[in-house]
Amino acid sequence: MKKVTWTPEDMPALDDKIVVITGANSGLGxxxxxxxxxxxxxxxxxxxxxxxxxxxxxxxxxxxxxxxxDIMALDLASQKSIQLFAARFKQSYPRLDILMNNAGLMAPPLSHTEDGFEMQFGTNHLGHFALTGLLLDHLEKADAPRIITVSSVAHNVGNIYFDNLNAEKRYSRWFFYGQSKLANLVFARDLHRRLKAAGSKIQSFAVHPGYSDTNLQSTSGVNIFNRFFAQPQHMGCYPSLYAATSDEVRSGEYYGPNGHFELGGYPAKARVRKRAQKARLSQKLWKVSEEMTGVAYLSGL
Structure with missing residues (x-):
C-alpha cells in the first residue's frame, strides 16, 4: 500500500550533503x-x-x-554580515547542497535594519534574497542543489507596498509581515523560473509550516493561542524537510501542511494566492530587491 503521509523517517541518508540553515538556533530551524x-x-x-x-x-x-x-555568524538584518558569511562559507566548504532560508521575524514593533530597511521585509525577504544570490555559484557546484524558502499562510493577506517598503508613510506590523511572506513566496517561484530558463540544475521551492508552536510568535503576541490551535513544533518543519530531501517534489512548487486551512498536517502542495502568480509583480520585486541589496544575480537570471 502506498504511504499517504510523509515524515522525516522517509528522509534518505544525507551523509554527503552540506546544508546551510538560517535561524538554526531555535524553532523550525x-x-x-x-x-x-x-x-x-x-x-x-x-x-x-x-x-x-x-x-x-x-x-x-x-x-x-x-x-x-558548524556555527557561523549571520545577521540577515545586515548586508555586511551577509557578505561576510558568504565569503567565509565559500572559504570553508567546497560546495553547498541545500540552502534553507528559514529565519524570520513575525510582527514586531516598527524598527529598521542596519541598512535602513523595514525590519521584516529587510530580514525575511531582502536578507535571504542577498544570501541566496551570493551563494548561488557554490550551489551550482553541487550535484543536485536545492533552495528552500520559508513563506507563510500570511502571504494571503500580504501586498508589496512598493511606495512604502521601508514604512516611511505608515506601518502595520501584521500587513508588513504578510508583505515579507508574500515576497518570500514570489521570490522562490520566480527564482525557479529564472534558474530553469538559464539551464541551471538548482531547484527552488517555497514552503510554509502552517500554524506551529514555536517561539516566533513571541514578538507578535499570538503565542497565547498556540496551546489550543497550533500543531507541534516538530511537524512545522516537515514541509521544509520534504522539499529539501524528497524525490516527490517539483521545483517551483509550494508545499505546506495538508490539514484544514493548511494549518497543520503532513506535507503536500499548498495553495498559491493569485497575486503571487503575477509576472509583473515578480519582475518588479526582483528588480527592487537587486537595487536595495546591491546583489546582482548571475548573468542570465
Missing part, C-alpha cells in the same frame, strides 16, 4: 537541523546570536552525539 544531522548531513547553523546557537548545538549533540555541526 533547530528542528530541521536536528533531524537532518541525524541523517548524517553537515549542518551550518547560520545564526545571529552565537550564544543561542552554541546552546542549540549542544542540545542537538545531546540527542545526536555524532552530529556534524
Amino acid at each position: 533547530l528542528e530541521s537541523a536536528r533531524l537532518m544531522a541525524a541523517r548524517g548531513a553537515q549542518i551550518i547553523m547560520a545564526c545571529r546570536s552565537q550564544e543561542k546557537a552554541s546552546a542549540a548545538k549542544q542540545d542537538i549533540l545531546d540527542q545526536v552525539p555524532d552530529a556534524k555541526l
Whole structure:
C-alpha cells in the first residue's frame, strides 16, 4: 500500500550533503537541523546570536552525539554580515547542497535594519534574497542543489507596498509581515523560473509550516493561542524537510501542511494566492530587491 503521509523517517541518508540553515538556533530551524544531522548531513547553523546557537548545538549533540555541526555568524538584518558569511562559507566548504532560508521575524514593533530597511521585509525577504544570490555559484557546484524558502499562510493577506517598503508613510506590523511572506513566496517561484530558463540544475521551492508552536510568535503576541490551535513544533518543519530531501517534489512548487486551512498536517502542495502568480509583480520585486541589496544575480537570471 502506498504511504499517504510523509515524515522525516522517509528522509534518505544525507551523509554527503552540506546544508546551510538560517535561524538554526531555535524553532523550525533547530528542528530541521536536528533531524537532518541525524541523517548524517553537515549542518551550518547560520545564526545571529552565537550564544543561542552554541546552546542549540549542544542540545542537538545531546540527542545526536555524532552530529556534524558548524556555527557561523549571520545577521540577515545586515548586508555586511551577509557578505561576510558568504565569503567565509565559500572559504570553508567546497560546495553547498541545500540552502534553507528559514529565519524570520513575525510582527514586531516598527524598527529598521542596519541598512535602513523595514525590519521584516529587510530580514525575511531582502536578507535571504542577498544570501541566496551570493551563494548561488557554490550551489551550482553541487550535484543536485536545492533552495528552500520559508513563506507563510500570511502571504494571503500580504501586498508589496512598493511606495512604502521601508514604512516611511505608515506601518502595520501584521500587513508588513504578510508583505515579507508574500515576497518570500514570489521570490522562490520566480527564482525557479529564472534558474530553469538559464539551464541551471538548482531547484527552488517555497514552503510554509502552517500554524506551529514555536517561539516566533513571541514578538507578535499570538503565542497565547498556540496551546489550543497550533500543531507541534516538530511537524512545522516537515514541509521544509520534504522539499529539501524528497524525490516527490517539483521545483517551483509550494508545499505546506495538508490539514484544514493548511494549518497543520503532513506535507503536500499548498495553495498559491493569485497575486503571487503575477509576472509583473515578480519582475518588479526582483528588480527592487537587486537595487536595495546591491546583489546582482548571475548573468542570465
